[in-house]
Amino acid sequence: MKSSITVESKKIGRKIGILVFWFFIWELCSLFVNNPLLLPSPLEVLKVLSILTGKLYFWRSVFSSIFRVLVGLLFSITMGLLIGVVAGLVKFIEELLQPFIIVVKATPVMSIIILALVWFRSSNVVIFTTILICFPIIYTNVLQGIKAVDINLIQMAKVYKVKRKYILKDVYLPSIKHYVISGVLMCLGLGWKVSVASEILSTPKYSIGLNLLNAKSTLETAELFAWTIVVVLLSFIFEALFKYYVRK
Numbered sequence: 001m002k003s004s005i006t007v008e009s010k011k012i013g014r015k016i017g018i019l020v021f022w023f024f025i026w027e028l029c030s031l032f033v034n035n036p037l038l039l040p041s042p043l044e045v046l047k048v049l050s051i052l053t054g055k056l057y058f059w060r061s062v063f064s065s066i067f068r069v070l071v072g073l074l075f076s077i078t079m080g081l082l083i084g085v086v087a088g089l090v091k092f093i094e095e096l097l098q099p100f101i102i103v104v105k106a107t108p109v110m111s112i113i114i115l116a117l118v119w120f121r122s123s124n125v126v127i128f129t130t131i132l133i134c135f136p137i138i139y140t141n142v143l144q145g146i147k148a149v150d151i152n153l154i155q156m157a158k159v160y161k162v163k164r165k166y167i168l169k170d171v172y173l174p175s176i177k178h179y180v181i182s183g184v185l186m187c188l189g190l191g192w193k194v195s196v197a198s199e200i201l202s203t204p205k206y207s208i209g210l211n212l213l214n215a216k217s218t219l220e221t222a223e224l225f226a227w228t229i230v231v232v233l234l235s236f237i238f239e240a241l242f243k244y245y246v247r248k
Helices: 003-034 042-052 056-089 089-108 109-119 121-147 151-159 164-202 208-217 221-247
Strands: none
Touching: 003 042, 042 109, 056 089, 056 121, 056 164, 056 208, 056 221, 089 121, 109 121, 109 164, 121 164, 164 208, 164 221, 208 221
């Protein structure tokens, strides 16, 4: 028990040391540039961040962005999982969806956001863009997982006349678990990038993206860095919570 605690403490200590190292590099670069408009120091950014956290609009913006990302991700994961399983089992569905998946993957994110601005209200642009970008990732991973299932297991189940719903529940779903986890982890990071980019262009009233745009417009570089740190932290928290859920 003590040895496991010691190992865990060493891991945490190493991660903190790595974080301090990169903050030190940031500080050195800031001193070298010697222009806070181009590269503010870490202490200056943390000071601005502490001021922001004391304001109501900061939290309204953060929670509004979290809500949009969650809705987009949940739709993406649910649709990707259900449609991916169906496409993996029915060849025609896979062939039918293939052109759509190829087009969405090849289309630049900015093009999708601009089109969404024409079609939807600003608050819905973020959700739509997140779904359209993340859905193909989950769908493709689930499809690969279905195709990777051992065909001998399926044939054996059919020989013993196992019902289709039990084959799906006890053979297919456990086999695609790691593919789904991998896809979700990719989407958790990508979802935040896409959502914030959508918010910058669609400018919903309360959003992290709008605050990033305002900071850039007023040349408040420290505030720009502070909001960026918030996005990075939220993305990290989402991934950490998901990994904890998977472990448990």
